[in-house]
Amino acid sequence: MLTNPVTATAHPNIALIKYWGDLNPILHIPANGSISMNLAELFTQTTVSFEQSLEHDQFTLDGKHISGPSLERVSKLLSRVRHRAGIGLYARVESNNNFPTGVGMASSASGFAALTLAATQAAGLELDEKDLYCLARTGSGSACRSIPGGFVEWLAGERDEESYAYSIASSEHWDLVDCIAVVSQDEKLVSSSQGHALANTSLLQASRLADAPRRLDICREAIRQCDFSALAQVAEMDSNLMHAVMITSEPALFYWKPETVRIIQEVQSMHKVDLPVFYTVDAGPNVHVLCEPEVCKEVADTLSQLPGVSQVLQCHPGGPARIENSTI
Numbered sequence: 312m313l314t315n316p317v318t319a320t321a322h323p324n325i326a327l328i329k330y331w332g333d334l335n336p337i338l339h340i341p342a343n344g345s346i347s348m349n350l351a352e353l354f355t356q357t358t359v360s361f362e363q364s365l366e367h368d369q370f371t372l373d374g375k376h377i378s379g380p381s382l383e384r385v386s387k388l389l390s391r392v393r394h395r396a397g398i399g400l401y402a403r404v405e406s407n408n409n410f411p412t413g414v415g416m417a418s419s420a421s422g423f424a425a426l427t428l429a430a431t432q433a434a435g436l437e438l439d440e441k442d443l444y445c446l447a448r449t450g451s452g453s454a455c456r457s458i459p460g461g462f463v464e465w466l467a468g469e470r471d472e473e474s475y476a477y478s479i480a481s482s483e484h485w486d487l488v489d490c491i492a493v494v495s496q497d498e499k500l501v502s503s504s505q506g507h508a509l510a511n512t513s514l515l516q517a518s519r520l521a522d523a524p525r526r527l528d529i530c531r532e533a534i535r536q537c538d539f540s541a542l543a544q545v546a547e548m549d550s551n552l553m554h555a556v557m558i559t560s561e562p563a564l565f566y567w568k569p570e571t572v573r574i575i576q577e578v579q580s581m582h583k584v585d586l587p588v589f590y591t592v593d594a595g596p597n598v599h600v601l602c603e604p605e606v607c608k609e610v611a612d613t614l615s616q617l618p619g620v621s622q623v624l625q626c627h628p629g630g631p632a633r634i635e636n637s638t639i
């Protein structure tokens with residue numbers, strides 16, 4: 312027996328208010344809520360079929376056979392799908408990113424969003440949206456933010472069914488541009504999952520968490536009102552707070568490179584001449600520089616001339632995860 316292969320596409324997202332630290336690391340229930348924007352030009356496309364002939368799950372990423380912890384993580388999600396659908400077949404998973412994997416560009420978010428959508432459809436599961444977001448979250452926390460479209464909030468919650476995402480506004484609501492200054496395509500040495508586990512070793516994490524509801528309110532409202540300067544201020548502050556926690560964890564986590572700091576300083580110079588622009592950095596050295604579309608060419612040109620910047624990707628707000636083919 313073979314189920315029909317189902318292909319799904321999902322975009323990575325850039326967090327404007329970051330998720331860092333877990334309340335429940337097994338279920339990826341976060342210590343604080345977060346808000347992000349999907350990135351239209353980047354995507355993961357994943358095809359899943361459950362097949363009688365397989366003796367274990369098979370996973371290829373960008374054409375390479377994957378084994379070890381990455382395969383185990385995919386298998387865990389597939390087992391949850393099998394359990395819910397009442398099927399015992401192993402799956403063939405073929406996934407492709409059109410951007411570098413594992414460098415702080417949220418490939419696990421788009422990867423697990425696409426996997427969840429494709430696997431549940433291939434298994435014939437009919438889940439309501441909340442259930443789907445919660446299932447994606449158990450693969451990678453931020454994956455639940457890559458299923459709804461546009462600007463998305465992930466409500467922290469305290470229990471499995473309370474921790475899900477929703478769209479604050481669609482991708483058409485506000486045309487921001489994320490100019491991603493790529494300074495490294497190397498896989499990071501400490502994964503986000505390992506980093507989340509260290510968050511509570513920082514003395515600063517408690518203060519960061521205590522103030523998170525205030526930052527979430529400001530960010531949500533700034534998005535609703537398309538208030539660029541309010542968004543810029545809160546997003547830079549939130550990114551700095553997360554990196555302050557990382558740097559003061561035990562052991563200390565430094566995701567930045569010298570080039571990262573150089574780009575942040577360049578954005579600070581842009582502030583001085585009133586360019587509508589702000590920076591935010593995830594768990595990697597690349598810098599996301601968000602701006603209004605009328606200045607994006609100038610911003611991207613400036614960034615691409617900085618030392619160590621190999622390319623600048625420009626991304627607009629992206630839509631929801633979607634099924635590409637389904638004959639079910």
Ligand code: DP6
Nearest residue numbers: 326329330451452453503504593594
């Ligand atoms: C810094 O969602 O990648 O990008 O749940 O362990 O897979 P896991 O972590 P992940 O963490 C994202 C961390 C971040 C901030 C964010 O996207 O909110």
